[in-house]
Amino acid sequence: MIFLTRLLLLEQFLLSSSSSDTMETRRLWLCWQLHSCLLSDDLFKHERALEDAKAICDVENSILDAAIADVLSRVLSSLPSGHLFIVIDDANKGTDPSQTFLALKPPQHVPMLKQILREWRRHTKDLNVTYIVSGVRIELDEFSPKDPVSADFSWFSGTGSFDDLAKQEDYVRQFLPADFADSIDGANFVRRVARFFRGRHTNTAHLMADIVRHGLQNPHGVLTANICRMARLESKMLDGFELPSRYESVIQGYPPYNGVSYKPFVVSTMHDALLIYLAIGDRPLRFYGPQRSLVSLVSAGVGYFVDDDLQEVAIEPAYMLSISSYFQKLNFDMLDPAMFIERARAPHKTARPALALVALTLARVLTAPTRVVFSRRFTFLGSPASWANKRARIICPSTSASWAPYTFEPGKSIIHSADNRKDIGRWFKAGRNVPFCLYKPTTAAPVLLFAVSFEGSKSIWVALSVLLADYSSRIEVLDALRTTLPDDVLKTFTSSSKTSGAVADKKNFLFQLPNRRKKDLGDYSILRVVVPLGARKASHTGYEDYIRGRIDFPAAVMYPQRDHVLADCTARVDDVIARVIDEIPLLEEPGNSSTSSELAEDDSNDQGTPSTTSVPLEDASPVSDQGSLWRRVEESRIWTYANHPVRKAPNSWRTLSVSEVVLPGPVVPPRKRRKVTEDLWVQS
Structure with missing residues (x-):
């Protein structure tokens, strides 16, 4: 029929x-x-x-x-x-x-x-x-x-995958008048589309349909309205652009999570995605044996699969904004540890989002002017150290040859992911304001590595791991400490140059930390810390008594707590907006560009934070730019x-469905991956 x-x-x-x-x-x-x-x-x-x-x-x-x-x-x-x-x-x-x-x-x-x-x-x-x-x-x-x-x-x-930013920008640009597309304002409009709708054909196509219908009187406002409607945000300015007055879209706007079952593990997956997006940003979200509801969640909104077995998910910016808006309405603060350690989450907890939660907390409390006394955060398992009773701040490689106090910047990634020693070396050499390195040894649990400088004193390394259970016994805490970057792993933190013995040991990455404290911390100046997520300091004082005397290295426990600086859950929406803005910067009008130098805060009291020359490291592997695919098809x-060949005559045509026009285009080999691609299958 x-x-x-x-x-x-x-x-x-x-x-x-x-x-x-x-x-x-x-x-x-x-x-x-x-x-x-x-x-x-x-x-x-x-x-x-x-x-x-x-x-x-x-x-x-x-x-x-x-x-x-x-x-x-x-x-x-x-x-x-x-x-x-x-x-x-x-x-x-x-x-x-x-x-x-x-x-x-x-x-x-x-x-x-x-x-x-x-x-x-x-x-x-x-x-x-x-x-x-x-x-x-x-x-x-x-x-x-x-x-x-x-x-x-x-x-x-025809279009290829919108994973390639150039392909998505080309798609948008084809609908714009040439004079607007070639202007700074037009270029920024194209960039803003890629900012918020990166990787998504459907959202991009819906937006351009609105633009075509409403004309180009206010394309930036139409884009802002689309984002706010989809994310269920109140009318507000996004990245400097306001909503248009009296704008209505003919396209129904639904939040990405619309129709997805709100089971506890689905909500926890949203939570994981937000934490990873804000803190890491360079790795996909990883599912382990995803259930059908999680697959539905990904298809509906969190992102899209980038592997064949439907486990790795590329997280998308507009959808993170939508989820943060949803959490705001629930008064759900994603940086509250109590939300992470709910019993319903237990079967689905993984270390990476947990470490992201810890990093997002420490990035705020161990930076000036909110830096705190170190021992208030970390409970030492052994004799108290006098230097731990001083105020501390996180430091990180500032350039390839110096270190500087970390300055918290909303929207910036704070974790560098490392799977091997080369990845760790790139963290040192990159010289970015990235204070944490998430290292995943092949023989141990993931570890968060960062450096701390004490007021008027020296610097140390901190290696932090998490226990995900609702309750962690004393034996489990002890075992976790012993497997947190043991010495045999630390010895591998060297450059790949062919040296051996004492010469190679001097090139250990950890030795690049300036003014290291060796006393009480050993040759590597490292403090091992365990975060038992389900523990509370008042009820687990037995950790210290049991572990003291059973380890021969400095160690501490960090108990999860919600800080007053994190109490406003409405700020999480602004955090996500800042993260989205940071990913794709806009162009500036000629003559309006400004040059600014990043000045570190006065650190005159931190005599233990001098600059130092880093040991040369090998270069990172180059990544080839494959360019963009020239395509002539919209959304397909x-x-x-x-039964008969497609005719080649100039007047031949095809009757297509909504917003599809097929013209000759290059042929690209298919990839069996569940990415958000809209490609063409046409008879050869």
């Missing part, structure tokens, strides 16, 4: 069209698909009746088959080329194996997309008809060459079937 109604609509259009110019006829048909209200109402006066008939009629298959054959014959004879293109849009919605047309006789327990193709192609067999199937994240397996329904579909990419992953 659906197929028949669509054919009748097309036939009615062809009969009603008063244009003798075939290109004008095609333009009108495309306009109706893009926005039916642009055409007169009486042109499709039978549309409502046909839609109602589709819903209420129960007709024998033989009658439908005869009607479809009759209408299809008339439509093909009315087309100038005698070639009909049939588009199935949003086809990804029909690939879920659990969603089938159970009413079919006989029942077919296959996805709806396969059922539709099987039935429709039965009607168009041996006719001059081409099928085009478009959608997002349609796996290659859906169009297997072994399946007769899809064996003659082939693939090519297309699979195409045709």
Whole structure:
């Protein structure tokens, strides 16, 4: 019935069209698909009746088959080329194996997309008809060459993946007038789209549809309105651009998490994503054996999978803003440790977001002017050290040759991820204001490594690990301390130059810390710390008594607590906005650029924080710039079937669904990854 109604609509259009110019006829048909209200109402006066008939009629298959054959014959004879293109849009919605047309006789327990193709192609067999199937994240397996329904579909990419910033910017730029696109304001508009909608075709396409409808009177305001509507934010200025006055979008705006079940582990996954996005930013969120609800959550909003087994998720900025807005309405402060250690989270806890939570806390409390006495944060397991009773601040590599006090900057990543010694070396050499290194040894749990300078004293290293259980025993705390960067791992923190013995030991990365305190801390000047997330200081004083005397290295316990500086959960939205803004800077108008030097706060009392020359490290591996893919298609992953070759004549055309125009484009090899890509599958 659906197929028949669509054919009748097309036939009615062809009969009603008063244009003798075939290109004008095609333009009108495309306009109706893009926005039916642009055409007169009486042109499709039978549309409502046909839609109602589709819903209420129960007709024998033989009658439908005869009607479809009759209408299809008339439509093909009315087309100038005698070639009909049939588009199935949003086809990804029909690939879920659990969603089938159970009413079919006989029942077919296959996805709806396969059922539709099987039935429709039965009607168009041996006719001059081409099928085009478009959608997002349609796996290659859906169009297997072994399946007769899809064996003659082939693939090519029009837009490629919006993981590539250049591809997304090219997509947006094609809809803008050349003079605006070439201006600074236009370039910043394109950058702002990539800021908030990086990686998402659908959001970008919806935005550009609004821009096209409303014109270019205030494109920045339309973008801000789209973001606020999607993120359920109150009307506010974002990155310096206000909402337009009296703006209404014809596109319904739903938050990304709309329709996702709010099970505790789903909320905790949102929490993890926010923590990782704010603190790390250079690694995807990792799922371990994700349940179906988590897959749904990713598809609906948190991000998109970047690996074949659906475990690694690239986190997207606009969706983090949406989740932070959702948490704000729940009065849920993502930096409150109590929210992280809820019992419902236990099966899904991982060390990386927990360490991100600790880092986001320490980045605020161990920096001037809020820096605190070190021993108030860390409970020593052994004789109290006099230097620990001083105020402390975090320091980090400032340039490749010096260290400086860390200055907290909202929106900036604070953790450098390292999987091996080369990654650690890059942290030292990069010279960025990044105070923490998250190192994951192959034989031990992940560790947060950072340096602290004491007021009027020297500097030390801190290696911090977390215990994720709701309750950690004394033995578990002791074992965690022993496996937190043991000496055999510390000895590997050297450059890759071929030296040995004492010479190699002098090149240990940890020795680059200026004015190191060796007394009480050993050659590496390192304090090992464990954070038992489920512990409370008042009720777990037994840790100190039990562990004291059982270790031969300095160690401490850090008990989780919520700080007054973190108490305002509404600030988390601003934190995410700052993070988004930092990722893609805007261009400045000529003559308005300003040069500013980053000046560290006065650290005259911290005599133990001098500059030092770093040991030369090997260069990081270069990353090749693969450039952008020139594409001529808007929003499409297309699979195409045709009994006849696609015509190459200049006047040949294809009837596509909403906002899709297919022109020649380069062919890119398919990748079997569940990324947010909208590519083209067209017959070779």
